[in-house]
Amino acid sequence: MAAVALLLLGGALVNFTAVSKKSSDRGKRRSSYEQRFFAKGKRVFRFDTFGDQAFWGGALQLHRAIEGSRQGGVGSGLSPKAALGVGLKVDSRALPRSVVKALKRGKVNLDSPETTLALLKLNSVVGVKGSFNRKGTLSSVGITCALCHSTVNDSLAPGIGRRLDGWPNRDLDVGAVISLAPSLKPLTDLLGADEATVRKVLASWGPGKFDAALTLDGKAFRPDGKSGAVLLPAAFGLAGVNLATYTGFGSVTYWNALVANLEMHGQGSFSDPRLNDPAKFPIAARAGLFKVRHQPDLVSSKLPALHFYQLGLRAPKPPKRSFNARRARRGKMVFNGKGTCKGCHLPPTFSEPGHNLHEPAEICTDSFQADRSPTGKYRTTPLRGLFARKKGGFFHDGRFPTLASVVEHYDGCFGTNLSENEKRDLVEYLKSL
Numbered sequence: 001m002a003a004v005a006l007l008l009l010g011g012a013l014v015n016f017t018a019v020s021k022k023s024s025d026r027g028k029r030r031s032s033y034e035q036r037f038f039a040k041g042k043r044v045f046r047f048d049t050f051g052d053q054a055f056w057g058g059a060l061q062l063h064r065a066i067e068g069s070r071q072g073g074v075g076s077g078l079s080p081k082a083a084l085g086v087g088l089k090v091d092s093r094a095l096p097r098s099v100v101k102a103l104k105r106g107k108v109n110l111d112s113p114e115t116t117l118a119l120l121k122l123n124s125v126v127g128v129k130g131s132f133n134r135k136g137t138l139s140s141v142g143i144t145c146a147l148c149h150s151t152v153n154d155s156l157a158p159g160i161g162r163r164l165d166g167w168p169n170r171d172l173d174v175g176a177v178i179s180l181a182p183s184l185k186p187l188t189d190l191l192g193a194d195e196a197t198v199r200k201v202l203a204s205w206g207p208g209k210f211d212a213a214l215t216l217d218g219k220a221f222r223p224d225g226k227s228g229a230v231l232l233p234a235a236f237g238l239a240g241v242n243l244a245t246y247t248g249f250g251s252v253t254y255w256n257a258l259v260a261n262l263e264m265h266g267q268g269s270f271s272d273p274r275l276n277d278p279a280k281f282p283i284a285a286r287a288g289l290f291k292v293r294h295q296p297d298l299v300s301s302k303l304p305a306l307h308f309y310q311l312g313l314r315a316p317k318p319p320k321r322s323f324n325a326r327r328a329r330r331g332k333m334v335f336n337g338k339g340t341c342k343g344c345h346l347p348p349t350f351s352e353p354g355h356n357l358h359e360p361a362e363i364c365t366d367s368f369q370a371d372r373s374p375t376g377k378y379r380t381t382p383l384r385g386l387f388a389r390k391k392g393g394f395f396h397d398g399r400f401p402t403l404a405s406v407v408e409h410y411d412g413c414f415g416t417n418l419s420e421n422e423k424r425d426l427v428e429y430l431k432s433l
Helices: 002-047 053-059 062-067 080-085 097-104 113-121 174-179 185-191 195-205 252-263 282-287 300-311 325-336 403-414 420-432
Strands: 128-132 138-143 150-152 163-165
Touching (some): 002 300, 053 062, 053 128, 053 138, 053 185, 062 113, 062 128, 080 113, 113 128, 113 138, 174 195, 185 195, 403 420
Antiparallel strands (some): 128 138
16 A cells, blocks of 8 residues: 555656646746737837838928938938937947947037937937938938837936936927927918917927827917926836826826827827817817727737836836935825825825826816816826936926925825924935835
8 A cells, every 4th residue: 555655646746747847838938928028018119110200201301300401301400419409318228339439538429410310320319210211311200109208327428328218208308309390281280270389389398398188189378378288207117007197098008009199190090089079179079080090000019018018117216315214214104194195195006096086176286287188187196216207397297396395285285284394204205215
């Protein structure tokens, strides 16, 4: 019997080993698939134009302004210095060593549009992709997700460094970039406005802001006369967060589809019957933006991998010594207690699980931007990585220049009656997230 038992036990062990090996192999295959899928999403995020060069190059002719008349385009061309001046960034890792060394020695001509063309050929301008013909001249240009939602760490020079995907580019003056185009006719036709008006609107945005709702409702300015543009949001730290954007237009996947088709002007498919509302969204309804179909569809097949990559973009940790750790520990107690912050900003996302929207009156603010959304509400913004998006201020439109002013607003709104020390402690805790 003992021998039989040992044989049975040995057989069981052999079978278990075989099963374990199969399970391990499946795990490796899954891991390999996920890595490839993540890498594909990264490529889409960084380099895919979704065919939007048909708009930026074909319709707006932006590439001709980049080239300049000496290279067959128009005007003086776009030098690297001018490009960096409007917030465009350069990925240092895409540069050959010889170029990096020359930059460090100050031997690269940053005043020449020809240098910009060379950088585009290297695919090093973050979020901008040039198409070159056989003669080596620029034939078109497109943009990618990274244009607005990546920046660099300035490790080589201001505006030149290692990519920081998911960080909002709060230096980027989108309006100024668009205004470089020789022809704004596609925009004037869509908005039903003359060129002077469109240029005035674009100039009102300033660095770090963009008005995605403009081509839906045409409301360029708030009732107080200020621009209707909002701060470029972070694309990191969104795993587990229900709705994207400041007004909860839709999920991350929804917003990717909307932006790729309606804002980047890619060649894909998009549907949202809520936009077929002539009263709320007159431009979208008139232009049929509530149901877009292109063949071939260059967007839809890329959305799953793009979403997977974005959800893998973790919020960055604040630099050491960028906050007072002792005060931050006290501030956490204020956040979770007297300050009532945790009532909406629940860890680990520091947004709200499930439905994360609030009426404007609940947060003591006006409804202008909320009313431009189908929701009519504001989303509970995730709080991790606040240091990476402090440039330009806080709230959807940057109306609060500092975290201290945000705390003051909510202290008055909710009547928490925090002491000055409690407010300072709370600010340090927010900086530590």
